[in-house]
Amino acid sequence: xxxxxxxxxxxxxxxxxxxxxxxxxxxxxxxxxxxxxxxxxxxxxxxxxxxxxxxxxxxxxxxxxxxxxxxxxxxxxxxxxxxxxxxxxxxxxxxxxxxxxxxxxxxxxxxxxxxxxxxxxxxxxxxxxxxxxxxxxxxxxxxxxxxxxxxxxxxxxxxxxxxxxxxxxxxxxxxxxxxxxxxxxxxxxxxxxx
Numbered sequence: 001x002x003x004x005x006x007x008x009x010x011x012x013x014x015x016x017x018x019x020x021x022x023x024x025x026x027x028x029x030x031x032x033x034x035x036x037x038x039x040x041x042x043x044x045x046x047x048x049x050x051x052x053x054x055x056x057x058x059x060x061x062x063x064x065x066x067x068x069x070x071x072x073x074x075x076x077x078x079x080x081x082x083x084x085x086x087x088x089x090x091x092x093x094x095x096x097x098x099x100x101x102x103x104x105x106x107x108x109x110x111x112x113x114x115x116x117x118x119x120x121x122x123x124x125x126x127x128x129x130x131x132x133x134x135x136x137x138x139x140x141x142x143x144x145x146x147x148x149x150x151x152x153x154x155x156x157x158x159x160x161x162x163x164x165x166x167x168x169x170x171x172x173x174x175x176x177x178x179x180x181x182x183x184x185x186x187x188x189x190x191x192x193x194x
Contacts, residue, residue, distance in 0.1 A: 003101035004047025024056035047074020099136035
């Protein structure tokens with residue numbers, strides 16, 4: 001889970017620390033992954049304001065499934081965080097499920113569904129909402145090299161598009177899980193509708 005960015009669009013505050021339902025946004029995103037039955041371990045990549053983001057996790061930071069990865073190169077963009085997270089994984093891991101930590105409505109059931117389909121199909125797997133790719137995305141180990149080769153703030157989306165029909169797509173309707181918070185306007189919409 002990527003949580004290392006500076007949250008510049010949310011300035012002067014940090015989006016992951018914004019309160020929602022009595023906890024910081026990051027708390028809810030991490031809790032969904034920790035609550036998912038199929039998740040073995042959660043690797044949370046921290047960078048900017050790492051101490052504050054870690055503290056915002058409250059009791060979750062002591063969860064036995066949570067592994068915090070520090071990315072000292074976080075200012076280089078999200079791909080540096082992706083590389084840090086992939087580099088921290090055990091050598092025998094068969095795949096990874098990734099999503100940004102600014103998605104407080106993510107659900108454990110969606111994570112379990114994506115992982116279940118990934119285990120069955122053994123290929124890149126993600127939910128689709130109204131023909132749009134959603135999160136989280138499960139990547140097989142064979143993709144790790146290409147993911148690590150991404151530069152700056154490149155998205156893995158181009159790699160996913162190149163997979164075309166080879167990708168395993170789960171048609172879903174629970175679009176609330178896809179709500180992310182990048183700007184103060186996104187945050188206001190989150191507070192207004194939930």
